[in-house]
Amino acid sequence: MATIGHNNLNAKLVLLGDMGAGKSSLVLRFVKGQFLEFQESTIGAAFFSQTLAVNDATVKFEIWDTAGQERYHSLAPMYYRGAAAAIIVYDITSAESFARAKKWVQELQKQGNPNMVMALAGNKADLEERRCVPAEDARAYAEENGLFFVETSAKTAQNVNEIFYEIAKKLPRAQPPQNPAGMVLVDRQTDGSRASTCCS
Amino acid sequence: MIEIESYDFADDVDYAASQQQGSQSIMRSNSGKMKDPEGGEVVYVKDNVSIHPTQYMSERISGRLKLVKQDDSLFMMWIPYKGQNTNTRLSERDRNLYTIRPLPITDVRSIRRHTPPLGWQYLIVVLSSGLAFPPLYFYNGGVKEFLATIKQHVLLVRSADDANVFIVNDFQDPLQKTLSSLELLGVVPVVAPSSAAIAVSPTSESQEKMAECACDTNCGSEFIERPKYKVNDPARDFSIQLLEKFSLVTKFARETTSQLFRENSGENLFLSDGRKPNHIPALPAAPPKLPPNDVQKVSDEVHVPEDPLEFYKLALIWGNPRQPPLSQEEWGDFLDSEGRVVDSEALKKRVFYGGIAHELRKEVWPFLLGHYDFNSTYAEREYLRSARKEDYEIIKLQWQSISPQQAKRFTKFRERKGLIDKDVVRTDRSFSYYNGDDNPNINLLYDILLTYSFYNFDLGYCQGMNDYLSPLLFVMEDESEAFWCFAALMERVGPNFNRDQSGMQAQLFALSKYCLVHWQLVELSDSPLHDYFKQNDCLNYFFCFRWILMQFKRQCADIYFSSFAHHRELRYEETLLLWEVLWTHHLTEHLHLYVCVAILKKYRNKIMGDRMDFDTLLKFINELTGHIDIEPTLRDAEALCLCLGETGAACIPPGTPPSLPLKNALVSSQLEDEILGYTILRKVIADQIASAKEDDLVAFELVFRWEW
Ligand SMILES: Nc1nc2c(ncn2[C@@H]2O[C@H](COP(=O)(O)OP(=O)(O)OP(=O)(O)O)[C@@H](O)[C@H]2O)c(=O)[nH]1
Ligand SMILES: [Mg+2]
Numbered sequence: 054m055a056t057i058g059h060n061n062l063n064a065k066l067v068l069l070g071d072m073g074a075g076k077s078s079l080v081l082r083f084v085k086g087q088f089l090e091f092q093e094s095t096i097g098a099a100f101f102s103q104t105l106a107v108n109d110a111t112v113k114f115e116i117w118d119t120a121g122q123e124r125y126h127s128l129a130p131m132y133y134r135g136a137a138a139a140i141i142v143y144d145i146t147s148a149e150s151f152a153r154a155k156k157w158v159q160e161l162q163k164q165g166n167p168n169m170v171m172a173l174a175g176n177k178a179d180l181e182e183r184r185c186v187p188a189e190d191a192r193a194y195a196e197e198n199g200l201f202f203v204e205t206s207a208k209t210a211q212n213v214n215e216i217f218y219e220i221a222k223k224l225p226r227a228q229p230p231q232n233p234a235g236m237v238l239v240d241r242q243t244d245g246s247r248a249s250t251c252c253s
Numbered sequence: 254m255i256e257i258e259s260y261d262f263a264d265d266v267d268y269a270a271s272q273q274q275g276s277q278s279i280m281r282s283n284s285g286k287m288k289d290p291e292g293g294e295v296v297y298v299k300d301n302v303s304i305h306p307t308q309y310m311s312e313r314i315s316g317r318l319k320l321v322k323q324d325d326s327l328f329m330m331w332i333p334y335k336g337q338n339t340n341t342r343l344s345e346r347d348r349n350l351y352t353i354r355p356l357p358i359t360d361v362r363s364i365r366r367h368t369p370p371l372g373w374q375y376l377i378v379v380l381s382s383g384l385a386f387p388p389l390y391f392y393n394g395g396v397k398e399f400l401a402t403i404k405q406h407v408l409l410v411r412s413a414d415d416a417n418v419f420i421v422n423d424f425q426d427p428l429q430k431t432l433s434s435l436e437l438l439g440v441v442p443v444v445a446p447s448s449a450a451i452a453v454s455p456t457s458e459s460q461e462k463m464a465e466c467a468c469d470t471n472c473g474s475e476f477i478e479r480p481k482y483k484v485n486d487p488a489r490d491f492s493i494q495l496l497e498k499f500s501l502v503t504k505f506a507r508e509t510t511s512q513l514f515r516e517n518s519g520e521n522l523f524l525s526d527g528r529k530p531n532h533i534p535a536l537p538a539a540p541p542k543l544p545p546n547d548v549q550k551v552s553d554e555v556h557v558p559e560d561p562l563e564f565y566k567l568a569l570i571w572g573n574p575r576q577p578p579l580s581q582e583e584w585g586d587f588l589d590s591e592g593r594v595v596d597s598e599a600l601k602k603r604v605f606y607g608g609i610a611h612e613l614r615k616e617v618w619p620f621l622l623g624h625y626d627f628n629s630t631y632a633e634r635e636y637l638r639s640a641r642k643e644d645y646e647i648i649k650l651q652w653q654s655i656s657p658q659q660a661k662r663f664t665k666f667r668e669r670k671g672l673i674d675k676d677v678v679r680t681d682r683s684f685s686y687y688n689g690d691d692n693p694n695i696n697l698l699y700d701i702l703l704t705y706s707f708y709n710f711d712l713g714y715c716q717g718m719n720d721y722l723s724p725l726l727f728v729m730e731d732e733s734e735a736f737w738c739f740a741a742l743m744e745r746v747g748p749n750f751n752r753d754q755s756g757m758q759a760q761l762f763a764l765s766k767y768c769l770v771h772w773q774l775v776e777l778s779d780s781p782l783h784d785y786f787k788q789n790d791c792l793n794y795f796f797c798f799r800w801i802l803m804q805f806k807r808q809c810a811d812i813y814f815s816s817f818a819h820h821r822e823l824r825y826e827e828t829l830l831l832w833e834v835l836w837t838h839h840l841t842e843h844l845h846l847y848v849c850v851a852i853l854k855k856y857r858n859k860i861m862g863d864r865m866d867f868d869t870l871l872k873f874i875n876e877l878t879g880h881i882d883i884e885p886t887l888r889d890a891e892a893l894c895l896c897l898g899e900t901g902a903a904c905i906p907p908g909t910p911p912s913l914p915l916k917n918a919l920v921s922s923q924l925e926d927e928i929l930g931y932t933i934l935r936k937v938i939a940d941q942i943a944s945a946k947e948d949d950l951v952a953f954e955l956v957f958r959w960e961w
Binding site for chain 1: 414672675676678679680681682683715716717719720750752754795798799802803807868871872875876
């Protein structure tokens with residue numbers, strides 16, 4: 054969760070999305086300015102941090118990069134609990150990855166922190182010739198669901214810093230300091246439909 | 254809290270029934286005006302509710318389960334009958350040990366209901382402390398009423414993640430829900446809260462007692478469910494899987510096999526209730542719970558309690574010095590003139606302490622993995638290699654012969670191909686054996702993984718398998734040999750990839766149990782690290798997930814953080830060494846769990862000093878990647894293993910991966926069914942391929958278009 058101290062904000066951010074959508078690549082681009090053609094798959098989760106300056110404050114992102122394969126789905130709550138922000142990533146060349154992204158959005162809406170800032174990233178925008186997911190579809194979906202949407206490319210760095218910067222700007226500022234010890238921030242009122250998780 | 258009512262229990266027969274029955278049981282008990290000796294009102298009572306303290310179904314302790322209402326609180330209690338145990342070995346002390354004294358239901362976190370296809374329903378009661386009682390078997394029925402009665406008094410909600418888990422005093426934390434449904438939540442079985450009385454203050458006398466109890470519990474055991482088959486699948490899924498499996502068979506084959514099945518085993522062989530109870534009676538019960546630690550309130554200046562048995566001395570005392578790798582010359586001495594390994598235990602021991610010279614790995618690994626028999630001769634192995642090569646080609650042909658038209662109608666196949674496609678191109682690419690464009694070894698990885706996903710269609714492909722295969726192919730340098738070594742390895746670590754996480758769950762569970770005993774016995778009941786984890790909700794040891802899943806591969810093979818190529822190669826080497834040591838199963842089959850403990854102990858001061866919470870700890874452990882020094886860690890792990898000996902080993906339930914699954918009669922007969930089906934299938938396919946070769950594969954085209 055976002056915590057504030059003077060002008061410095063700490064924010065936990067989680068990346069979710071289909072395997073191979075480019076979650077790790079986006080983080081690596083953002084954190085280290087690198088891109089690996091053969092980024093290895095993520096097992097469990099990886100952790101990174103990066104600080105951004107936004108106006109007069111700094112935001113330190115604590116980034117959890119999760120594993121995409123469906124089989125590891127049951128572990129996801131461990132990573133998105135208490136997250137202040139989430140980037141849901143799909144691959145614009147894969148319709149399935151877009152469908153999966155929608156499921157993640159649903160799950161976060163049900164299970165996640167209700168004040169979570171959510172962004173949808175249509176990654177691999179450099180592969181225009183292989184595009185399967187029209188940008189308009191994704192934008193419409195994002196608008197319906199109140200997500201910030203942008204197409205990115207970890208390869209060319211297009212919109213990568215921007216998406217993190219946008220999130221940083223959207224983070225609620227006036228938060229009282231939170232207990233850093235992984236407090237559970239699920240609001241009981243908004244959590245009425247826990248009975249079904251979207252993906253099995 | 255109102256939304257609780259919106260829960261839909263309609264699909265749950267037991268639950269629906271319980272709604273009615275519950276009120277009946279209340280009425281019954283009201284009219285009976287039963288009063289508990291202790292003054293409460295008995296609202297539920299059931300006789301012949303039993304536990305099985307050992308792995309033998311025949312040994313049980315039966316008793317009476319009661320729910321008692323006192324003032325506004327509900328208590329659960331279970332009292333074993335006097336002198337009626339099935340076996341005299343079960344002493345009066347066992348009786349006391351297992352008794353559940355009145356326990357406020359509000360202390361219960363969840364109740365998991367198990368309904369084996371054969372046999373009796375049982376419940377596992379998990380306390381909010383994370384402890385669990387041994388499974389309670391309802392030999393006279395009564396599960397429904399039990400749940401219903403509880404529901405009359407406290408909030409009882411069915412878990413969203415698992416219809417068989419009923420959460421008491423519902424909590425809203427999705428994490429906890431996930432964990433509890435995985436039973437990962439640091440579930441440490443407790444014999445009985447009352448047994449705390451046995452564990453007294455840490456005098457030397459009490460240590461003895463504790464050790465005694467711990468040993469005693471070695472014989473006692475409880476059931477942990479570790480399904481070998483995904484029993485929760487509806488029968489329909491099972492038959493679908495079967496259809497998929499058989500979709501590769503010729504019409505002829507189908508006719509033959511289905512006929513054979515009909516003849517051999519009645520109609521329903523695979524389709525439904527032929528499935529057998531899946532739980533493996535295994536788990537030794539926990540050591541007695543220690544008195545609640547008056548856990549030091551973390552003061553402002555962080556004080557890190559001393560590790561009572563200074564760990565590095567421990568390694569010096571117990572851990573044997575590491576040796577240079579097994580050399581060619583020594584290897585020769587292990588073999589007789591015809592190539593048999595004369596003393597396999599000595600060989601394993603030798604490898605355990607020193608690893609294997611790289612050039613020799615290709616020869617020795619297949620033994621360690623069980624692909625070659627230690628007693629085989631050169632000639633037999635030569636033969637095996639060629640026979641296995643043919644087998645491999647046959648399995649490989651199964652997917653190679655799928656035409657684009659068939660693939661269009663074969664979603665599972667396309668999905669798997671897709672997963673493997675995505676992963677092989679990013680497997681250890683910075684390692685010289687796999688780098689560069691169009692590296693042929695990448696194609697080999699692909700072929701082997703896809704072939705394996707046909708060979709073991711049920712398990713399929715899962716991320717991480719590529720990581721297991723990569724070193725095997727690098728060492729074996731032969732497609733078929735790498736495949737069979739991989740298949741043998743998956744027999745051991747395949748459960749890590751079970752969809753229901755049962756394999757990982759069993760290992761994390763064993764780890765937590767081991768640590769508990771370790772910290773209680775070795776650290777003379779002063780178990781600061783355990784307490785620390787407990788305070789910080791880390792008792793599930795989930796932060797060790799990746800270590801265990803990958804047998805530390807990514808820890809050593811530091812591929813994406815290291816910038817020097819030669820450094821990376823070195824790391825890759827370390828993985829090979831660690832693996833071969835683990836595979837010897839010398840001392841223990843679970844050295845990897847001891848390795849986890851060794852690393853945790855090494856960083857205990859840092860972990861506690863920095864007051865790491867769950868997230869931070871997970872992060873810290875991820876960041877250890879590339880910083881784990883294999884040789885000293887192995888030595889520490891060995892020391893730990895020797896130090897607690899049998900007592901430690903007893904913390905790891907039989908059948909915990911990578912041990913091969915326990916076979917009880919029922920499971921193995923199911924296996925036989927499977928094997929029978931599979932053998933016939935293979936024979937048929939082999940024949941088909943033999944003739945297909947002649948007929949220019951025309952047969953295949955015909956066959957695959959045939960609809961089931
Ligand atoms: N062309 C192109 N390729 C990309 C881009 N982002 C990632 N990739 C490639 O896609 C593959 C998968 O990327 P990862 O970042 O590992 O994907 P992931 O979502 O982290 O995958 P998992 O860890 O398996 O869940 C890698 O081979 C990347 O090089 C991109 O923007 N453009
Ligand atoms: Mg990744």
